[in-house]
Amino acid sequence: MTFATLMVSVDLGAAAADRIQLAAGLAARFGARLTGVAACPVPIPMPASEALLLADDLYESEEERARERLDGAKALFEREAGAVAARSWHAGLGSPSAFLAERARGADLVLVGRQGPADGDPGPLGVSAGTVLMEAGRPVLVVPPGLERLDARRVVVAWKDTREARRAVRDALPFLAGAERVQVVAVGSETRRDGAEGTAAYLAAHGVAATAQLLPGQQLGAADPLLRFAAREEADLIVMGAYGHSRLREWAFGGATRDILRTTPICCLASH
Numbered sequence: 001m002t003f004a005t006l007m008v009s010v011d012l013g014a015a016a017a018d019r020i021q022l023a024a025g026l027a028a029r030f031g032a033r034l035t036g037v038a039a040c041p042v043p044i045p046m047p048a049s050e051a052l053l054l055a056d057d058l059y060e061s062e063e064e065r066a067r068e069r070l071d072g073a074k075a076l077f078e079r080e081a082g083a084v085a086a087r088s089w090h091a092g093l094g095s096p097s098a099f100l101a102e103r104a105r106g107a108d109l110v111l112v113g114r115q116g117p118a119d120g121d122p123g124p125l126g127v128s129a130g131t132v133l134m135e136a137g138r139p140v141l142v143v144p145p146g147l148e149r150l151d152a153r154r155v156v157v158a159w160k161d162t163r164e165a166r167r168a169v170r171d172a173l174p175f176l177a178g179a180e181r182v183q184v185v186a187v188g189s190e191t192r193r194d195g196a197e198g199t200a201a202y203l204a205a206h207g208v209a210a211t212a213q214l215l216p217g218q219q220l221g222a223a224d225p226l227l228r229f230a231a232r233e234e235a236d237l238i239v240m241g242a243y244g245h246s247r248l249r250e251w252a253f254g255g256a257t258r259d260i261l262r263t264t265p266i267c268c269l270a271s272h
Contacts, residue, residue: 001173003030007107008081009100009132010038010073013122015113015145020080022148022267023111030174033086035107036077038125039099040066066093066124073125096124097131104136109171109269114144116262129261133242133272139171140242142261142268150267154235157184157210158226158256161195164241168271169199172239173206175269179237182210185229187222187256223259235266242270 008023010016020036027034042063070091081087092099104110112129113122133140143150152175159165169176176182182203186196196212203210217225230238243257260268 001177003032003108003174005035005107006030006032006109006111007035007037007100007104008077008111009096009113009127010036010077011096011113011122011125011127012069012072012076013113013126014120015143016073016076016122017080018146018148019111019113019143020077022143022150024081024084025149026109026111027081027084027086032108033088034081034084035088035090035103036074036081037090037100037103038070038073038077039092039094039096040069040125041095042066042093063093069123069125097127098135100127101132101135104132104138107138109141110136110138111141111143114142114262114264116144119145133270137272139168139269139271142264142270144265144267147267150236152178152237152267153180154233155179155182155237155239156226156230156233156235157182157199158222158238158240158260159184159186159196159199159212160241162241162243164243164272166199166241168239168241168269169202171271172237172269173208175237175239176203176208176210177206179208181233182208183213183229183233183235184210185213185215185226187215187217187225222256223263226256226260227264230266238264238266238268240268240270242272 006027090103184196184199193214200210200212215225
């Protein structure tokens with residue numbers, strides 16, 4: 001298995017250039033096409049009836065500003081991904097997250113920036129990793145700021161016996177097949193050891209040598225032991241299922257999913 005098409009979210013935040021470079025490196029590694037995607041919302045004024053003409057002028061001004069931002073994002077993408085011959089660009093007006101989730105139908109893997117409390121503001125072109133995860137139907141690689149390369153040599157698979165985790169393991173096979181070390185890690189009771197060992201056996205059938213680990217802790221507090229384990233093992237990629245639900249059209253995550261997506265210091269491939 002391989003990634004034939006990669007898609008990267010492009011904004012004008014401080015972390016965008018590194019994210020595009022990381023995506024370009026993966027495209028070169030897998031021989032994949034790289035597509036940059038950006039969208040910008042256009043505020044719609046709500047005028048009184050006697051000010052309709054002024055409202056039209058305001059909208060045109062906001063639309064022009066949005067297109068200028070998109071031109072800047074395209075220039076950034078072309079500059080940072082210029083070494084990738086097979087590349088393309090998609091841009092539009094509207095919700096950045098919705099636009100990326102829609103375009104993700106043409107991607108094997110979607111790259112977005114981490115959005116933790118300590119991360120910089122990506123601006124109006126920034127996307128919600130949670131929304132893309134829940135709506136795109138594609139695996140999403142969450143990239144922390146400051147990372148411009150992903151080797152995926154040491155991978156930690158966060159195991160929980162759910163369809164999301166099973167999907168994530170399969171989605172990550174192109175990375176796992178090239179890794180030097182893969183560890184399937186479950187947090188909590190002994191009953192989860194069997195699932196981790198079964199997943200390691202599944203990976204072995206695909207030519208991936210993996211070991212199973214059981215960490216002490218509680219399911220709701222799984223993020224801390226997982227991240228500590230990944231740091232101790234010098235891992236550069238976490239693979240996990242993403243668990244969430246819609247709450248008034250906003251995606252609410254619980255437990256490890258929320259914490260890891262907001263604080264992971266290394267790349268995280270998540271699937272829903």
